[in-house]
Amino acid sequence: MSVPDTYCGPYKTGAEYASEIRQVLEYTGGVGAFIHESILGCGGQIMMPDGYLPAAYDLVHSSGGCVTADEVQTGFGHGGTSFWQFQYYGVTPDIVTMGKPMGNGFHIGAVACRREVANRFASSGIEYFNTYGGNSVAYTVGNAVLDAIEQDGLQENERVVGEYLSKRMCSLKELPSVGDWIGDVRGHGLFQGIEIVKKRTDLIEKAIIPHEKLCRYIVDFLKYERIIVSRDGSDGNVIKIKPPLVFSKDNVDTLVNGIRQVLIEAEKTGHF
Template identity: 65%
Template sequence: MNPSRLSRPLSRLPTPPSRGVASVTSPNKASALPSLDASYYQPTPGYNLSKTPQFLEGSFLLTGPPPAEAKVPDLNRRLVAAHSKSQGPNVSIFYKQDGGVVATSGSSCTLSGPDGDFLDCANNVAGVGHSHPRVVAAGVKELSNVQTNGRFLHPGRERYVSKLLATLPDEIDTLYLVNSGSEANDLALRMAKLYAQIKGCQNPEDVICIDAAYHGHVQSIVDISPYKWRQCTDGNRASYHKPHVHIVSVPDAYRGPYRGPDAGPKYAAEVKEIQSLTGGVGTFIHESVMGCGGQIVMPEKYLQESYAAVRERGGLCIADEVQTGFARNGEHFWQFESYGVVPDIVTMGKPMGNGYPIGGVAVRREVAEAFASSGIEYFNTYGGNSVACAIGEAVLDAIEEDGLQENAKTVGQYLKHRMTSLRDKHGEWIGDVRGEGLFQGIEFVEKGGDDIVPHPALCKFVVDGLKQDRIITSRDGPDGNVLKIKPPLTFTDANVDELVGSIDKWLGLAAAVYHK
């Protein structure tokens, strides 16, 4: 390849033809309609995607207003205008500059609204599928019974807690119920610091986190989420890096500083070095697969060696399973199980309630006892309320009775097979296909000699094209060049074929012009 092409803008890329807006009475997918202007898809030269305000607008970046051909329904326009007027300017909406997606109903892997049906390949909140009848029935029934303060006993809560703990390793036998993943991670940090202090850790307040990690939105968690700092544009990025937070490299075995099958121990050496230099850090927290970091799967031995180094000096290890838990891995119920480790604390949320607010912190009993030793009561008004527990139990029952873990495994294997074949076909641009079960990603790059250069513009082009084909995806990673695929666990082989076929189409259109 000519190296000069590595910095060449995609100004000649074809533009996905707009499918138009399906009417309320006819929501089916339409045939191709007039094309959008090519400038709509051009990246602004020179900026880092992850450092711009536009990055907050959702799954793709636009450099200007939609062209006239991209007709935005009146309802979408009114809702975007109302949102912009009444809610914070940095409260993001998917596809905002394209009019957003109005979702008023859903079923399984389909999101529906006035502008038609979309195949949902991005919504890991609805883990067992949109509007699952068992989940809906459980919530409606319990909501008609009682909703009250968490200090009252309820048999449904104890039944749910027992079922949930049964999915975890025996060593993790105590559960705290909260309302979200952010709240779960905040509570986990509180517990870890006190535990480390009791264990004599030299720096119990200190935390090791991974660069580009995202663990939530409350202040204590933003402090350990470098992904959020990257979005800072006010010149104060350094102020977000607190002295007690130690950052290690993203353990990216494909494009990071250490690559290949032996990368894990080399990345773990950074954790060991921090432990050595500081005398011991109280907490090591990690996502079991880094979602916002670009669907990064932990390399072999990385967690095993990192865990050992942290525990050796009185610290403990938190596995953030907010995105990856609840059978998404397919082979295992929890993603951390695939690495052969048992964390001290596991945090969970998102699919736990299939869209209803509920989160959890599962811990070893000794961690719970250390947390209680301060004498300070822990109480949560809504955490563990009867409706949340009824819905959470229905989610667990749906996973088991509908065979959704096995489905995630078999369909995930088919997805990996189809995407690997796509990489073989478009090897110049698809650098890596990674992930497990129904939590996978495609990294778009531009290869030139020994160089592997991230290709965010092509990734954006594909995401835009998928949306025109009425398929919802998202992109992420520090360079905005990773297509994320995390659909409900009800995803089918036919859904895989539709998704991969559309990706193949847009890559083919790009190649047809790019290689002229």
């Protein structure tokens, strides 16, 4: 199936991408499981298009399948408006996986599921074993992180600062000349990405061509400015931005001003 990317993918609507799931079900006669990230992280910071996940859930459930939402990167308030990113799309998964953010650096992971799923597993007779399960230190750390998120208003900070981040990054598109390298700004809360593309003005047709070389240059340049971001996407041309919940508007200004400086310097070199 295609990655549900409405920016440069084959389709522009969630319904069209969901139709591919329907085709798979018709071809196979049904599926046992459908697993998705709530925002595709390594896939390029891709938000699910409107209507895609609700349609996917209905199709999979109608065939007797189980849906798992991967919230390892997007959970615990990183979406800003909701504690879990899947809530943003109005869906409820059967299983939710979670990890890194819940320990704030400490090694911890967890899974939550519907009672029906848990009962079905228990009745199978299969014994579950985990070498690190039952770790009282991990429990204590996880509880402390949940307390901090609530007591320090970190989810609301994520929402407010995330909206500011989106506006500041979108403003890069308006920069004279170099703004043409900013193909798309997308994401939610403080889980966002910038797709770097060839300048439209350099192309005969208004095509979208990934600019992996420039994206790599931007990420490397920012490291020398003590600004840490990474890049991902199938073409390696998406700047991945996923700072901690305590990220501030001042931090946003440092980041965006740094990217602006890199773009200007990149044009000066004449290599891009």
